[in-house]
Amino acid sequence: MVIAEDFDVIIIGGGATGLGTARDAVLRGFRVLLIERFDIATGATGSNHGLLHSGARYAVTDPESAKECIGENIILRRIACHCIENTGGLFLTLPEDDLTFQKEFVNACVNCGIEANVLSAREARHLDPSVNPLLKGAVRVPDGAIDPFMLSAANLIDAREHGAQIWTYHEVKGIIRRQDKVVGVEVFCHKTRERKEVYAPVVVNAVGIWGQQIARMAGIDITMQPNKGSMLVYGERVNKMALNRCRKPGNADILVPSAAVTLMGTTSIDIPFDEIANAKVTPQEVDLLVGEGEKLSPALARTRILRAYSGVRPLAVVGTHHSGRSISRGIVLFDHAERDGLEGYITITGGKLMTYRLMAEWTVDLICSKLGVAARCTTAEKPLPGSQEERVSVNKKMFSFPSLLRRSLIQRHGDRAIQIFDFISVLWGQRKKRSADKLLARSVLCPCEEITSGEVLYAQKELGISNLMDLRRRTSVGMGECQGEICICRAAGLLGCNKEEVIHFLQERWKGIAPVAWGDALRESEITEMLYGGVCGFKNESR
Amino acid sequence: MTYDVVIIGGGLAGLTCALSTLQKGKRCAVIAGESSMLSFSSGSLDLLNALPDGTPASEPLKAIDTLKQQSETHPYTKIGVKSFIEKAAQAEMMLNELGCKMQGSSLKNHYRTTPVGLAKPAWLSFDGMLATETPDKLPFNSVQIFYPMGFLDFYPRFIAEEWIKKGVQVETVPFFMSKITRIQRIARIINKNNNAEAAAVPACIEQFDKLRELVNRPVYMLATMPPSALGLNLEKILRRKIIELGGDIFTEDKAVKAEWEGNKIKTVYSQKMGNIPFRGEKIVLATGGFAGRGLKATRTGIVEPLFNLDIEQDDNRENRVNTQVLQKQPYMYFGIKTDNSFRAVKNGNVTDNLYVAGAGLEGFNPAEEGCGAGVSVLTGLYVGEMF
Structure with missing residues (x-):
């Protein structure tokens, strides 16, 4: 057992949220350690569909999330422009969809501060020739494409360059408690096969869907609902703009162009905890995605599918049990001192890749108040490495x-x-x-x-x-x-x-x-x- | 254009089939595609490394009896024990006559060295390649591997790692090579760096025979990742011989459709020849498996794209694949159904004059059984001899 040096903050989890938190905390002057079991972006971050939401998708059903999305959308375009393609997005009303929803949709978008322009079918076909030519109407919104790997890597590089320590291939084996206070974690290094103890006054649980287990290590109960989303990767860039169905968010209704490929997503299926590690894409899901994809853009029928993949959304159950899409995808920040009387322990979960920076900001704000430090968040202004030069x-x-x-x-x-x-x-x-x-x-x-x-x-x-x-x-x-x-x-x-x-x-x-x-x-x-x-x-x- | 035999496909099966029909004095045309799977060759041919149930078969001729009992649809079962032995010997002779000197025989498999240094059984290896009788013994106690600097498709480090395990001293020596580097220069480099009993070079170096003459100690060739210079060389030699014997090869062409008369193909049309038909007494389909585009998988099933022949397959999509890579893949067994004389089956009826040779056949797994090249060569010869 090796006892490593002390830190101010230990963050568990190397997804976008964890890395974003590490960057934010180190920019505010904390001594930061991030611990990740595998490599960065191996969980939900790496299996994201890469849509840079404008928030329009949630405008009708979840205005709060929609507002968060459009706010972050504008910030990310500034601080992470190298990870983003400004494709623009269309919400298509297909022959089987109800055109009356469009009006409700546009109103909701405007209320959330999202720019939404109604287009005729002809204009939509002109903007993106790959759309289904039978469409009844379309709405243009500021959607885009974002690369989650590049985004995570940029956060990692910046955090590291400002002095944060990032330990990949280190697994948390236990949370060290002293009375009703968390003081550190016990980690196991998979490379050196060594156990270490590290200490810090604040430990952040940012492991997404595995949050339940990490919380339990500290004797706390939080309930996560694993929800699988599957996607297909087409081998060519078929559409120019991110395509959505103009209806309430459902299965298989997003088509995102990304670099040289197109991503078709997503499904939403609740799965038990023991299936998370080897979540499979079922033939039914593939057939659904293929069928619905061809409705958005008929050219997909002639395009090679490179692969299928799935990710597990880290949905946290707050209050009574819900499931699937109806559960809040909003940000969940637990201060366990307040919730369970356990000092020095924070859980950040829920949310979306889009809001990773906001989640990090909230978390570090809480850390600041715990440690009595007054430091302002600068991540909304400082561009990430990669986006600092024209x-x-x-x-x-x-x-x-x-x-x-x-x-x-x-x-x-x-x-x-x-x-x-x-x-x-x-x-x-x-x-x-x-x-x-x-x-x-x-x-x-x-x-x-x-x-x-x-x-x-x-x-x-x-x-x-x-x-x-x-x-x-x-x-x-x-x-x-x-x-x-x-x-x-x-x-x-x-x-x-x-x-x-x-x-x-x-x-x-x-x-x-x-x-x-x-x-x-x-x-x-x-x-x-x-x-x-x-x-x-x-x-x-x-x- | 009227021929005795029209062969569709210019890979190993198609070319050997053409050669054997030509040697019988028949007129023959080959409609060959852009490139064949020979560019993915390892520089060795395999006949049979393992039986369908997984038992290793170090002596293919002896194992063939057991194979017959294990699989009814295996191409070797259809060829029969007697013809199998005969055709294997004939193939060895044919390659020798073509000037492709080969090591090994169908009596007993030898071991070749793969691009990552592992030992794998093989039937015939090109002369000069490192071939050993047992997997764990090498013909030298120390060796130097010479390779062109910056060449990405050759892995001396992997090979060294495996050889060191076998107790051999290995040194890797990169040297500078450009397009104009002459073989004499390479020989000089090898001669100057004389620190080991033997030398080895990647099989991408041309004029290997000359190199062997110029170097003062034994030199061996080691296979590289594709494109395989040895496989392409074999293709070139086969093609040259076919033309010499009066066969016609239509290169970079593709058969597109056929006219049927009952169960008989009357004419075949190709992309380049347009509406000028190929007529043949017999038609041979040697377009290969999935890799050679002779078979095509769709979401709903496997099809043979040219004639829509009957395919042995599993209707459930999930059962087509094994979720573990590099293990027994069910789709590899899929292929065109034929009768015992390799005549294709269409809509449940055996066709009159359409024969199938090579990787498109049903009932064998080239990866697990190590019989890909053997099936191509033997069915090619067998079908060709039948006419």
Whole structure:
């Protein structure tokens, strides 16, 4: 047992909320430690559908959430512009929908402060030719697309650069209590297989759906309702704008264009706790998503589905038990001193990716009042790393980099592309004419996503990755059309990973492909099987 | 255009089938696609590594009797024991005559080294590739692996890791290679760095025979990830021989439709030849499995896109796949139903003149049984000989 140094705040959970809280707290001068069981954005954050809500979706049913969304929407466009695509959004009224709802919808939007313009069917088709041509009407709202991985990574980088400690692959094994006060946590490091104790006057539980277990460790009861949402990834960018159905929020009615793909979501099914870790996308869900998706944009019928995935919404039950969509998706902040008489312990849960910053702000405000510190929140003004410089000037600084590679690098890292470019340039410009590093620096490792070996080496050195799955979250290696068929062995060879990791990666990818294994998806999978099982002779021993 | 045999598909099955029909003096056309799965080859051919129930089969000729009892629809069962032995020997001879020197035989599998250093059983490996009799013994006590710097599809570190486990001293030596680097220079590098009994290079280096002559110690080739230079080379040799024998290869073309007369195909049309039909006494379908686009999976079922032939499959979508990657995948067994002489079945009736060869056939799993290349070559030869 090692006793580590003291902190002011310990945050458990490395999703967007946890990372946002870490950043906020460190910017207000606290000594911060964040503990995450796996890697960042492995839970609900990483399986988000990537819609930058304008709030319109909730305007009718949950005006409070809608107002939070539009407020955060405006802030995120400013502080995280490199993670956001300003696509705009349309709420379509399809032949089977009731056009009278449109009026109620627009009124609700206006009341929440969301700009909503009614368009004719013709105008809508003109704005986005991929929409169902039979539509009756449409409303334009300021929706967009947001990349949850980039957003989490940017928060991580900023928190770390301001002095926060981020411990990934550390699992919380216990909460240390002294009488009616939480004073620290007991953690287990999966890499060194070491137990540690860390102390801080405030511990924040930001683990989303696993909040129930973490709370119980401190002897507190909170009830979470795991609610699964499944999504499909189409291999092409079919629509220009984020498409929604103009009706009360229901199943399978969002279609979001994101980078080179389109995401179709989502379903909503309550699941028991023991299914969270291996939530599966069922054939019924796939059929529902495929069918409803084609209604929004008929071109999807001819588009390849890359994979299916699901996430579990961290819905907290406040008061009596509700389920599914009717449960509040609003932010839940428990001060356990007030609620249960346990000092030094805070739970932040519920909410949405959209409101992660607001959740962080509320949490840190509470921490400030607990510790008697008067510090103002600055996260709404300070841009995240990646969004601190204009794209044009970033582009200028990297002009000697081949244009295709440059574009994709900036798209993935915003202004931080310059640092990667500098790193690659150092390798590239080495005096020694014939070195392996030099030859690797600009060679393309992943042809689907135009990722250079230099970028992968940078990720290994600077972005704190410890396996191929982490690499995927930082650089999107293996996320493209081939789903890792070509690039993953290359990346493993380059980074010096072991063979089990390659199999683990392929297994993770296959988990997403199997529910949609037809057409080109099955074809690529057969090639992958032949390549890794046949040519290379890898064996998957797990049951 | 009238031929005796029209072969649709230019992969390993289609090309060997063409070769054997041509050798019998028949006129033959091959409608070949853009690229074949040979570019994904490992540089070795496998005949049979394991039986359908998973028992390893180190001597394929002996195992074939048991295989017959385990699977009725397996292509090898349809070929029959006698023809299997005969065709395997014939394939070995044919490759030798073509000038593809091969190591190994159908009597006993040898072991090849995969791009990540594992040992896997194989039937035939190209001359110069590292082939061993047992999986845990190498023909040297120390070796140096020479590889071009910055080459991403070759993993000397993985290979070294496996070899060190076998008690061999391994050193990896990257060297600079560009498009104009001559083989003499590579030989000089290998000769100068003489620290081990043997040397190994990735199988992407051309003129390997010359390299072997110039180097003062044994040199072995090691397979790389695709594109496989050895597989493409085999394709080139087969194609050249077919043209030499008077066959016609329509490259980068694709059969698009056919006219039927009862149970008989009258004509086949291709994309490039437009309305000029291919007529043939016999038609051979060798378009491959899912990977070669000979089979197509849809949400509702598996189809054979060209002739809509009957497919052996599972109607429940969930049962098509195993949720564990790199384990027995049910979809690999799916394929075109045929009778015992490989005539395709359409709407429940056996067709008169449409034969199927290669990966599109039902009843075998190339990944689990290690028989992909063998099925292609043997069914190709078998169907070709029948005419």
